[in-house]
Amino acid sequence: MPLTLVEMGPDDFVRRRAQLVASYAEAITTARALTRAEAEAEAERDVAGRLPRGPATRGQLLRKALADGAEVGWIWLSLPGPALPDTAWISDVEVDPPFRSRGYAGAIITAVEAELVARRVPAIGLNVFGDNTTARRLYERLGFEVTAEQRSRPLAEVPAAEGIDLVPMTDYESRIEALFADYAQDLVQERGLWHGEAEARAARKLAELLPDGPQTDGMILRTVVARGVPVGWVWAGLPAPPRPGMGWLHNIEIDGPYRRRGYGRAAVTAVESELARRGVRTMGLNVHGVNTGARRLYDRLGYRLLAQQMAKHLAAR
Ligand SMILES: CC(C)(COP(=O)(O)OP(=O)(O)OC[C@H]1O[C@@H](n2cnc3c(N)ncnc32)[C@H](O)[C@@H]1OP(=O)(O)O)[C@@H](O)C(=O)NCCC(=O)NCCS
Structure with missing residues (x-):
């Protein structure tokens, strides 16, 4: 039946x-x-x-x-x-x-x-x-x-980050502007919001997360430097709601020409060290489903799945 x-x-x-x-x-x-x-x-x-x-x-x-x-x-x-x-x-x-x-x-x-x-x-x-x-x-x-996936890793053993340094951000405005423009674009494409609503929501999110820009309390924003050359940037946060027990990697980006040289891996490790030094015991992050390169990187670094969002288009029959 x-x-x-x-x-x-x-x-x-x-x-x-x-x-x-x-x-x-x-x-x-x-x-x-x-x-x-x-x-x-x-x-x-x-x-x-x-x-x-x-x-x-x-x-x-x-x-x-x-x-x-x-x-x-x-x-x-x-x-x-x-x-x-x-x-x-x-x-x-x-x-x-x-x-x-x-x-x-x-x-x-x-x-x-x-x-x-x-x-x-x-x-x-x-x-x-x-x-x-x-x-x-x-x-x-x-x-x-x-x-999308949320993943995490305990920060009990963090290897030394080799080949890069994290320094105070040199290009905060342009990086953040590009990141939140991408975020608004994702809201349009993945969530079906209209453009104005997506931009307003991205602006609200930015104001909520970084009210004092790079000086915002609890936020770590750094330029990734390799042999004196800026190659990307990272943004992490100390534990805060809605995940009060976990530091969070809000973003990592290695610029196109410098990818696949180990800088991404080293930058994540350097952020982990910085959080661990401040007493944080777990770092979590979000990654898009289509971002197979980043998912592979986090697999390699031992990030385990916390939750996964899945979707399906419904074809009219
Ligand atoms: C994801 C990103 C940060 C990786 O930086 P990277 O410096 O290229 O990464 P690494 O060289 O340290 O790579 C480490 C491992 O990650 C995996 N990896 C990274 N990029 C990959 C790709 N494009 N395809 C497959 N695997 C990849 C590999 O396993 C690699 O190890 P291997 O080269 O020994 O096989 C970079 O591609 C990037 O900035 N992308 C755009 C922004 C972004 O997607 N950020 C992630 C947000 S969650």
């Missing part, structure tokens, strides 16, 4: 809510380096904020999955909104333990995809945490592709 998706009622949601908060809290404990108590509070806040009226919340679809008369799991789908105008988001999908490994997760997602096609939603995305290889394999099989 085929699987069907049925709207959840308030009682269904009450029955599922505690488990939803608990598993989200567990995932973000590692992914955002939170204490258990911080993660529980954050998960509770997130679910309360995004589903204030449970299954009746506007723009959020909560469906239970039925097969052969039994409830086998459920899905929480967020319809496109201002943050992601073209993309519906699978906020959670769960197959109950007795029913796992029978293809139900794939059937649930395929069913919501059909519903989204009917609603003319162009794309669907999701987040998968850390070492959940089962889920990742499933999404790959269903045609999802990696759009």
